[in-house]
Amino acid sequence: MNSSIHWFRFASPASFYPLAGRLVPWFAIAAAILAAIGLWVGLVVAPTDAQQGDAYRIIFIHVPAAWMSMFIYVVMAFWCAISLGFNARLAAMLAQALAPTGALFTAIALWTGALWGKPTWGTYWAWDARMTSELILLFLYFGYIALRNAIDDPRRADRASSVLALVGAVNVPIIYFSVKWWNTLHQGASVSLSAAPKMAAIMLTGMLVMTFAAWFYAIAVVLVRTRSIILDRERGAAWISETVG
Amino acid sequence: MSDFLTMGGYGFYVWGSYLVTALLIVIEAVAVCARFKASRRAAADAGRGR
Numbered sequence: 001m002n003s004s005i006h007w008f009r010f011a012s013p014a015s016f017y018p019l020a021g022r023l024v025p026w027f028a029i030a031a032a033i034l035a036a037i038g039l040w041v042g043l044v045v046a047p048t049d050a051q052q053g054d055a056y057r058i059i060f061i062h063v064p065a066a067w068m069s070m071f072i073y074v075v076m077a078f079w080c081a082i083s084l085g086f087n088a089r090l091a092a093m094l095a096q097a098l099a100p101t102g103a104l105f106t107a108i109a110l111w112t113g114a115l116w117g118k119p120t121w122g123t124y125w126a127w128d129a130r131m132t133s134e135l136i137l138l139f140l141y142f143g144y145i146a147l148r149n150a151i152d153d154p155r156r157a158d159r160a161s162s163v164l165a166l167v168g169a170v171n172v173p174i175i176y177f178s179v180k181w182w183n184t185l186h187q188g189a190s191v192s193l194s195a196a197p198k199m200a201a202i203m204l205t206g207m208l209v210m211t212f213a214a215w216f217y218a219i220a221v222v223l224v225r226t227r228s229i230i231l232d233r234e235r236g237a238a239w240i241s242e243t244v245g
Numbered sequence: 246m247s248d249f250l251t252m253g254g255y256g257f258y259v260w261g262s263y264l265v266t267a268l269l270i271v272i273e274a275v276a277v278c279a280r281f282k283a284s285r286r287a288a289a290d291a292g293r294g295r
Contacts, residue, residue, distance in 0.1 A: 043249075043263075054252035058262045065266070104273055112262040119258050217270065224277045231284040241292030244285050 011090050013230045014239045020223040027220035034213035041206035058116040059203075064211040066109040068218060069137060070172050072102035076144075077169040080162035090226075092158035093233065095165065096148060097225035101218050103141035110134060121185060129178040130186035133171060140168040154233055 042060030049056040076098040083092035113131065114124040125131065144161050151157035174181075179188045234240055252259040 039263075048253060053255055055255040055258055057252065057259050061262055061266050101273065104269055108266050108269060111265055115258040115262045119255055221273060221277050224281050228277070228281045228284040231281075231288040235288050235291045240288050244289045244292065 011088060013090055013093070013234055014237070016090055017227055017230050017243065020227050024220050024223050027216045027223070031213050031216035031220060034209055034216060038206055038210035038213050041202065041209060046202050046206050052120055055116060055119040058112050060206050060210050062109060062112040062116055063207050064214045065105045065112060066134070067211060068214045069102060069106035069109050069134065070175055072098050072105060072218060073137060073140070073165075073169065073172055076102060077165050077172075080165040083158055084162045084166070089158075089233075090230075092154075092162065093226050093229045094222070095162065096158075096229055097222045099141055099145050099148075100225070101221050103138060103145070105214070105218070106134065106138040106141060110138065126185045128185035129182035130175065130184070133175040133178050136171055137175060140165075140171060144168070 038060065042057055046057070046060075048054050076095045079091040079095040079098070082088050083095060110131070113134075117126075118124045144165050147164055148157045148161045151160055178184075179186055231240060231244070250256060250260075
């Protein structure tokens with residue numbers, strides 16, 4: 001057993017805290033560089049769309065933000081399941097740290113979607129299946145955060161909010177497949193290589209670069225927030241006094 | 246340059262998306278860093294017996 005890698009070492013807040021601290025600058029730098037490249041590709045290099053004009057440039061934010069909003073929820077629900085199943089403190093802290101950033105990306109997806117919808121569809125908002133389920137996602141994030149804040153004992157808050165997050169996870173496949181299951185306003189998935197090749201390639205590049213920028217940004221922010229949560233929740237522990245004192 | 250700013254008549258929608266997103270991201274990043282500093286200060290105070 002001694003030869004195995006000690007993965008669980010990093011499951012302890014005392015080990016995770018310094019590791020996260022070392023990783024944050026790298027993720028932040030990667031996010032900044034990728035965002036700069038992605039913005040350059042999306043706003044300068046990519047040509048004006050033949051049908052949508054320049055309004056389509058909103059998708060370089062909208063699509064990555066919408067992907068992140070769903071992906072972060074799945075990761076949050078995963079850590080909630082680990083926290084419930086193994087009574088793991090750090091898993092609950094990570095879930096807690098993910099929620100605000102997930103809510104932020106959901107809000108950005110809804111906002112940019114509305115601003116894209118007005119010139120393209122003629123309306124900022126419709127009670128379309130994709131849009132409504134994405135709005136429910138925002139309320140699930142808010143509900144998770146509010147439930148946590150309503151319970152004083154952190155361990156009880158972990159359990160209650162984890163159950164809420166796991167029940168709410170049913171909404172993610174509904175968002176994802178909504179454009180297939182219901183034939184309402186929002187169009188189907190645009191990411192395919194079957195469309196006009198040259199356009200699609202540069203557009204896809206911009207979108208993917210922005211997605212990776214969003215990923216690294218989210219990781220950096222969530223790691224910093226997790227460190228704050230560790231400091232708040234483990235306050236008084238000997239290792240914290242030694243680290244920050 | 247003017248084409249870039251007007252975005253072919255879609256400037257309000259395009260820049261409304263990009264600027265609000267940038268603003269929200271900056272606010273979150275600043276808030277997260279401020280919270281971390283506050284948490285570290287509170288932990289240091291607690292360690293010294295306030």
